[in-house]
């Protein structure tokens with residue numbers, strides 16, 4: 259925590275508590291994945307579905323950017339889009355995710371087509387894009403603050419994948435390695451902005467509720483994955499069937 263008023267410190271602690279209680283690092287699917295317990299079908303299902311989240315992140319950031327009238331804030335925020343889409347000289351997160359897809363045996367064209375995404379994943383991710391597009395700026399920024407809690411899960415994931423799965427190597431885990439520097443940069447700006455702009459109790463409640471909403475967007479995706487591909491293994495009509503989309 260930085261130098262701040264007691265009210266801001268109290269509010270920041272409230273936001274961090276939401277992560278302690280609700281972030282998706284506590285979901286059993288992540289425990290299964292990071293401890294080496296996933297079958298390759300389950301890993302592939304995760305890579306396919308999580309790609310949909312990845313692919314929508316720069317779209318939600320573009321929607322957010324279009325609402326900003328401050329050029330300084332637009333300049334800061336647009337780096338998030340470049341982190342995912344890349345630039346002429348730097349590869350972005352989407353390309354890195356597709357290398358992970360290839361590494362686990364999937365056809366990257368199948369993965370990027372969006373075919374076979376679980377319905378609940380699509381609904382949750384689309385709800386996040388709409389939330390950021392339509393809600394006031396304060397909750398829109400606050401909803402990105404789950405990234406406060408992401409570096410720990412990315413570190414756990416890199417270590418867990420490297421230890422337990424043959425497909426894991428510096429190339430296939432590069433996506434997570436890059437997020438270790440990208441996410442803290444984003445969140446340093448986002449957290450300060452939220453703390454500076456959430457003045458009233460109603461503002462703070464709106465920001466906290468936005469963060470809770472986002473933890474639910476993440477949790478719902480893993481619940482969907484679990485029910486389709488772990489237990490009871492009920493794959494919804496139209497969703498990916500193991501064996502489809504192979505490289």
Ligand SMILES: O=C(O)c1cc(C(=O)O)c2c(n1)C(=O)C(=O)c1cc(C(=O)O)[nH]c1-2
Pocket residue numbers: 315401402403404405407408411412437476
């Ligand atoms: O692997 C993860 O657990 C995880 C979580 C989150 C998150 O907390 O929303 C993001 C990411 N990864 C991520 O890689 C990423 O680029 C990202 C962007 C955002 C966002 O809300 O703008 N969250 C996340």
